[in-house]
Amino acid sequence: MTFYDQISEVNWTQLGDSIYSKTTADVKGALEKEQCDLEDFKALISPAAEPFLELIAKKSHLKTQKRFGKTIQLYIPLYLSNECQNICTYCGFSMDVKIPRKTLLDHEILAEAKIIKEMGYDHVLLVTGEANKSVGLDYFKNAIRLLKPYFSNIALEVQPMEQRDYEELIAEGLNTVLVYQETYNKTNYKIHHPKGKKSNYKYRVETQDRLGQAKIHKMGLGVLIGLEDWRIDSVCNAMHLQYLEKRYWESKFTVSFPRLRPCAGGVQLKSPISDRQLVQLICAYRLLNEELELSMSTRESALFRDNIIKLGITSISADSKTDPGGYANPKQNLEQFEIDDSRSTEEFIAVIKRKGYDPVFKDWDMSLQ
């Protein structure tokens, strides 16, 4: 049994109805509880909860501080390659997008590492497209070996892999793997991912099961917000999270909130989410799960990021480049998506401190695994 069996039983329309039919009474009930369940989560992200946003945010703020303290974890993405054999309708790396392709060589990886290390970062997220021949297991092993002396925590956001591949990478020092389902809507998943290995919904949705079997320290999940109905997708994601937590109790979990942004591919937003609704969603996750890590990238605006620090987010990137080699050679136009908040690390740290939070750069050690 994997999560595929559980998600296959979900009727998308019925699930939607169960969210959109939530009432003010359901929301009030959820807010009175010490521990929310999935039905409460549905109520908290439903339109009925919108008038209660300040109260939801306050609860989220207090719960987050209790567990994570007045701290926020900093990380930075390091794009290793933009080669990709998938066609995804929304992605700037999609195979059919005419951009120059690049995969970093050893000396280029090290050049990037030195720069971001100097910027102060200690937790790094390695990102690629999906090009299994040139950027596969051996490439990642080599990259981790190169980067291990520089960083305390190495995370991967690349194509889904086999359990034994993950086991090998964990042995090399890999701590975290992020794989986003993009959408849990099985029918429309095919439309957004017409070609390439990524078009296999089942293989992707079972990735976290393989990671759990491999005993990964931390795994991340999420949906691409806006691709399909964000409320239904978020409930599916929460179901996935609950399924995983019960089975893989030795792993930690993190959820991210990527919103569709303009990129070289260009896709119409089916279900846009407003800033208010995104806050509602983030805080609802916190009320559902006190221990969950919640992460945010530089896709969001400076104003939004500054204010989300106190509301539930526990991990945040800054000063990021989303093109391979971008730290050493800026302005190559190879990026996956445009970032919004382009402030320097120093500027952003100053904001965090002004908010009364401690920016944490190191919260792991290679010696612990």
Added chain:
Amino acid sequence: MRHLRIANVEFSSRLFTGTGKFSANEVMEKALLTSGSELVTVALKRVDLQADSDDILRHLNHAQFNLLPNTSGVRTAKEAIFAAELAREALETNWLKLEIHPDPKYLMPDPIETLKAASELVKKGFVVLPYVHADPVLCKRLEDVGTAAVMPLGSPIGSNKGLRTKDFLEIIIDQSNVPVIVDAGIGAPSHAAMAMEMGADAVLVNTAIAVADDPVNMALAFKMAVDAGRIAFESKLGQTLSEAEASSPLTAFLD
């Protein structure tokens, strides 16, 4: 107030503290100085062992503080032993708060791996203070393998729920030949005072101080509560048994 002795060190303060979750290292420093704490635990994962002067350690560089490195993050005895040796070398202390929690959600300590690691680490010359569930038998087992103290939890770490394990803590305190430090879950000075009144030798507090609106004053409040609880314990609290009734229907025949 009697001093507390663990291994070869005497403590005049029975309030031990954690260093995580503070809004800034300056705030942590001030709060911990105010708390009077003489033993502060530091997560190995937060310290940059390669840096010449790590910012957390720099703020803990006071004669008042003894460092207690902890192994937070490890999942097995093997990982804990490796981390302990690294901590001993880098932080120049053989004291260790042994915490092994394979469960990253509730951070429940693993009794089997903890006992295994404690036994090994004692042999390697560490002063081991193991973080455990409030399990009286496990605490005796740890004492048997030579730990310098035991650190049973009051309630889940970071939960601020107080002494939910009270009945078991009482048994542990009653049976133990090594100091008992109530760790985790102490959310208010009254919880700390209660643990001390029960006869705990010390308490360890982190979240309740770090997350308070005013961590410095909260540290002071905990210091006062721990002192009050300890003095009450040493002064022998009045018995709570009700007075014997005037007539004794069950034993009157003996008169």
